Amino acid sequence: MEKITSAQNSRIKAYAKLHTRKEREHTGLFLIEGEHLLEEAEKENMVETVLTDTPDQYQLKNMIEVTPEIMKKLSSNVSAIHLIGVCHKKQMKIEAPHRLLLLDDIQDPGNFGTLIRTAVSFGFDGVVCSRDTVDLYNEKTIRSTQGAMFHMPVVYADLSAYLDDLHKDGFTVIATALRNAVPMHEIEKKEKMAFILGNEGNGVSLSLQNMADERLFIEMNGFESLNVAVAGGIVMYQYHQ
Numbered sequence: 001m002e003k004i005t006s007a008q009n010s011r012i013k014a015y016a017k018l019h020t021r022k023e024r025e026h027t028g029l030f031l032i033e034g035e036h037l038l039e040e041a042e043k044e045n046m047v048e049t050v051l052t053d054t055p056d057q058y059q060l061k062n063m064i065e066v067t068p069e070i071m072k073k074l075s076s077n078v079s080a081i082h083l084i085g086v087c088h089k090k091q092m093k094i095e096a097p098h099r100l101l102l103l104d105d106i107q108d109p110g111n112f113g114t115l116i117r118t119a120v121s122f123g124f125d126g127v128v129c130s131r132d133t134v135d136l137y138n139e140k141t142i143r144s145t146q147g148a149m150f151h152m153p154v155v156y157a158d159l160s161a162y163l164d165d166l167h168k169d170g171f172t173v174i175a176t177a178l179r180n181a182v183p184m185h186e187i188e189k190k191e192k193m194a195f196i197l198g199n200e201g202n203g204v205s206l207s208l209q210n211m212a213d214e215r216l217f218i219e220m221n222g223f224e225s226l227n228v229a230v231a232g233g234i235v236m237y238q239y240h241q
Contacts, residue, residue, distance in 0.1 A: 003065040004064060004065070007069055015074055016073060021138070024135070029048070029086055029088055032084070034081060034083060035058075036146070038083055041085055044090065044150045046088055048062065050064070051063075051083070052064075052082055058083065089137070092154060098193070099193055099241055100127070101197065103133050103197055105130050105205075106197070109135075110141075112133065112141050113148075114144050114145075116149055118229070121148075124236060126153045126154070127154045130156070131156050131158065136149060136154050163194075166194050169192065170192050171194050172194070173212045173213050174213065175195075175209045176197055176217070177209055177215040177216065181214075184219065184238060195236070197228050197231065197232050
């Protein structure tokens with residue numbers, strides 16, 4: 001087994017750069033941490049290298065032994081991590097969808113990851129993000145998906161153009177909104193539905209709201225709005241296939 005002991009090693013320095021979105025996009029690589037995420041990534045054959053400071057505890061392919069100091073340098077986790085995977089991105093394609101989640105400039109990686117995990121749980125076929133939505137391969141996004149990101153196609157697109165294509169394909173597009181909207185219970189299930197959730201501060205952009213077939217609000221007492229991940233969970237449960 002290969003062993004690296006210096007944090008100044010060229011490979012380690014290259015891996016450390018993967019904490020930036022720019023480098024992830026440039027190399028097509030990203031980091032994951034912990035046994036569970038590694039197991040999920042392995043199912044999709046996305047793991048290229050595994051780094052560990054406790055090699056006797058694991059029997060994994062392409063494993064490199066490193067020092068605890070190197071693990072600490074590469075880890076974004078507060079607690080000690082003993083497995084870090086270097087993974088390659090895979091080409092994602094949404095095929096024959098009937099339920100889609102559209103995300104308009106979601107900025108919080110925790111919200112983003114939770115929405116992906118919920119979309120998997122309720123049988124959605126794909127997640128389509130505006131180009132300004134937070135990076136899928138952000139370490140906080142990855143952690144909050146709990147591995148669901150490896151089993152759900154997530155793509156970035158111009159949402160206005162994408163909505164045009166959805167309408168041509170017979171989709172009913174629903175935008176969540178607080179104004180000029182219909183209560184959720186009044187909107188019936190259709191065969192093909194896409195739901196737009198918006199930015200944590202500004203909601204769904206007015207231009208996308210105007211392109212939607214309906215605007216939906218969740219009936220509630222006491223507050224006007226919910227956290228976007230909570231709202232998304234309610235909507236996806238209501239309209240799951």
